[in-house]
Amino acid sequence: MNAGRRVVIGVGNDYRRDDGFGPLVIAGLTGRQDDDPRLSGVDLRVSDGEPTRLIDLWTGAGLAVIIDAVLDDGHHAGNRHELTLDALDELADTQSASSHGISLGSTVALGHALGRLPGRLVVLAVSGAEFGFGQGLTPPVAAAVPAVVERACELVAQR
Amino acid sequence: MSHRADRTLDVRSLARVEGEGAMHVRVRGDIVEEVRLDIYEPPRFFEALLRGRRHTEPPDITARICGICPVAYEMSACAAIEDACGVVVDPAVADLRRLLYCGEWIESHTLHIYLLHAPDFLGYPSALEMAKDRRDLVERGLAMKKAGNEIVELLGGRAIHPVNVRVGGFYRTPSRQELAPLRDKLRPALDQALETVRWVSGFDFPDFQHDHELLALVSPGRYPLESGAVATTAGLTFPVGRFEDHIIEEQVPHSTALHARLAGRGRYAVGPAARYTLNRQWLSPLALEAADAAGLGADCRNPYRSILVRAVEIVYALDEAIRLIDRYEPPERPFVDVPPREAVGYGATEAPRGILFHRYGLDADGLITSARIVPPTSQNQASIEDDLRRFVGSRLDLDDERLTWQCEQAIRNYDPCISCSTHFLDLTVERR
Numbered sequence: 001m002n003a004g005r006r007v008v009i010g011v012g013n014d015y016r017r018d019d020g021f022g023p024l025v026i027a028g029l030t031g032r033q034d035d036d037p038r039l040s041g042v043d044l045r046v047s048d049g050e051p052t053r054l055i056d057l058w059t060g061a062g063l064a065v066i067i068d069a070v071l072d073d074g075h076h077a078g079n080r081h082e083l084t085l086d087a088l089d090e091l092a093d094t095q096s097a098s099s100h101g102i103s104l105g106s107t108v109a110l111g112h113a114l115g116r117l118p119g120r121l122v123v124l125a126v127s128g129a130e131f132g133f134g135q136g137l138t139p140p141v142a143a144a145v146p147a148v149v150e151r152a153c154e155l156v157a158q159r
Numbered sequence: 160m161s162h163r164a165d166r167t168l169d170v171r172s173l174a175r176v177e178g179e180g181a182m183h184v185r186v187r188g189d190i191v192e193e194v195r196l197d198i199y200e201p202p203r204f205f206e207a208l209l210r211g212r213r214h215t216e217p218p219d220i221t222a223r224i225c226g227i228c229p230v231a232y233e234m235s236a237c238a239a240i241e242d243a244c245g246v247v248v249d250p251a252v253a254d255l256r257r258l259l260y261c262g263e264w265i266e267s268h269t270l271h272i273y274l275l276h277a278p279d280f281l282g283y284p285s286a287l288e289m290a291k292d293r294r295d296l297v298e299r300g301l302a303m304k305k306a307g308n309e310i311v312e313l314l315g316g317r318a319i320h321p322v323n324v325r326v327g328g329f330y331r332t333p334s335r336q337e338l339a340p341l342r343d344k345l346r347p348a349l350d351q352a353l354e355t356v357r358w359v360s361g362f363d364f365p366d367f368q369h370d371h372e373l374l375a376l377v378s379p380g381r382y383p384l385e386s387g388a389v390a391t392t393a394g395l396t397f398p399v400g401r402f403e404d405h406i407i408e409e410q411v412p413h414s415t416a417l418h419a420r421l422a423g424r425g426r427y428a429v430g431p432a433a434r435y436t437l438n439r440q441w442l443s444p445l446a447l448e449a450a451d452a453a454g455l456g457a458d459c460r461n462p463y464r465s466i467l468v469r470a471v472e473i474v475y476a477l478d479e480a481i482r483l484i485d486r487y488e489p490p491e492r493p494f495v496d497v498p499p500r501e502a503v504g505y506g507a508t509e510a511p512r513g514i515l516f517h518r519y520g521l522d523a524d525g526l527i528t529s530a531r532i533v534p535p536t537s538q539n540q541a542s543i544e545d546d547l548r549r550f551v552g553s554r555l556d557l558d559d560e561r562l563t564w565q566c567e568q569a570i571r572n573y574d575p576c577i578s579c580s581t582h583f584l585d586l587t588v589e590r591r
Binding site for chain 1: 208223226227270274285286287290291294297298300301304305308317318319320
């Protein structure tokens with residue numbers, strides 16, 4: 001493991017409304033990378049969440065920060081959540097396992113079984129409202145972008 | 160409580176298929192009364208979305224339909240637009256497209272074999288459970304898949320929804336020096352692919368044969384990927400431009416998804432088994448040798464053995480990718496200009512799951528006036544339902560849990576990419 005490697009991965013699809021949250025945060029981080037020393041040397045990536053590619057992206061990293069939009073009851077759009085590895089492992093769902101639908105928790109569990117987890121894994125999630133076809137985040141989800149960009153910067157700065 | 164002989168089995172969310180959908184089976188006594196594969200189909204949104212867009216846009220827009228087979232959408236879109244505009248790409252560009260497509264086959268087939276289908280044969284509920292016992296197997300699958308990712312990332316610009324493909328060619332083509340390291344990564348993956356064929360050939364395949372007409376592209380001299388005419392096992396052949404004369408899509412009462420059938424003939428199946436059966440002789444010598452050693456005969460009509468064909472096709476794709484890299488000479492230009500004209504164009508390529516057809520109508524300014532996309536999974540729906548009907552009818556002695564498991568496995572034989580053709584899938588088996 002390269003304990004010094006830090007990767008921030010935005011999971012999602014920017015053609016599926018609020019699912020574009022992760023890629024948009026990565027775009028925000030990329031725009032800052034030249035000016036913010038906390039982001040120096042940080043690997044900024046976008047993923048569709050397909051489990052094998054996600055595992056490849058974080059394999060060997062000392063720190064991986066995952067940015068994702070989540071679906072809850074639909075009434076708390078824009079709420080922010082921060083999860084660590086232990087909490088994610090408990091979310092593994094072995095019954096719902098299409099490769100499109102493998103949850104992040106199941107992907108973490110698969111990474112664990114394969115000995116392919118980063119040294120530290122943190123998920124910064126936001127509750128979304130709309131995941132249908134189309135571009136653009138709903139206003140409460142868009143409003144969460146700056147705070148999550150800043151939190152990702154704080155996390156990668158904690159060596 | 161329902162009588163043992165009258166029962167309904169419901170699977171409200173099929174596991175280990177690409178995307179989501181539903182299945183419902185109703186049995187009365189010894190009669191399978193109804194089998195439904197219920198599918199809600201978003202691609203029609205894309206067809207509407209494409210109208211009024213520039214003729215240069217379909218590769219990028221349609222690539223978003225699926226994260227597993229975006230290259231297939233890009234290739235069929237390019238083929239159709241270039242057909243409309245009367246453009247033929249440079250042979251070196253055509254080779255690069257074929258190489259890119261090999262990458263997608265490797266990714267998609269490896270994912271299906273190792274994470275979605277093999278657990279069925281080995282008695283695991285999921286790849287996660289399989290990984291706990293057989294980490295070595297899953298690691299091998301991930302390594303092979305990564306080889307496919309490397310191809311797509313290098314030629315496509317990124318691993319998901321590649322951005323380097325354009326109508327007429329590529330935005331940028333690689334140098335020989337850039338491709339050389341890729342070859343070094345594909346070589347060990349080829350050895351792993353051969354091991355995969357040997358491994359999969361040892362699986363216990365249920366004794367089951369279908370009689371579907373099989374349909375695939377045929378491109379004499381080489382195994383079909385990005386081009387070819389359409390052929391079936393019953394001897395029907397036609398050019399891609401006649402696809403809609405022969406393939407009829409129609410509504411079925413139980414689903415918003417369209418079912419495809421051959422005009423005047425009925426259901427048919429596309430995908431690896433169809434490709435193999437119609438093109439076996441065009442496999443590379445190494446892939447053909449692997450197929451023979453694995454016991455694949457002249458055709459493949461046991462859908463459970465489709466996993467074996469996929470394994471052979473990974474060998475072929477890696478072997479072909481290495482061959483294409485070895486002979487690569489960069490084209491003079493990465494693309495040819497594609498001036499629009501008022502016309503209709505047709506394109507079909509072999510997506511990992513079978514023929515993917517696109518048709519576009521253009522006006523003189525290059526704006527799209529009509530679009531049609533026929534993905535492989537909607538073509539296979541009727542055959543999947545027929546398999547299930549016959550499969551359930553011969554296994555009514557099984558309890559509901561076991562029967563449901565085997566029904567799901569029967570669906571996974573086709574590696575349905577429901578994300579391409581649907582949005583949600585559940586399974587119900589009803590016994591009365």
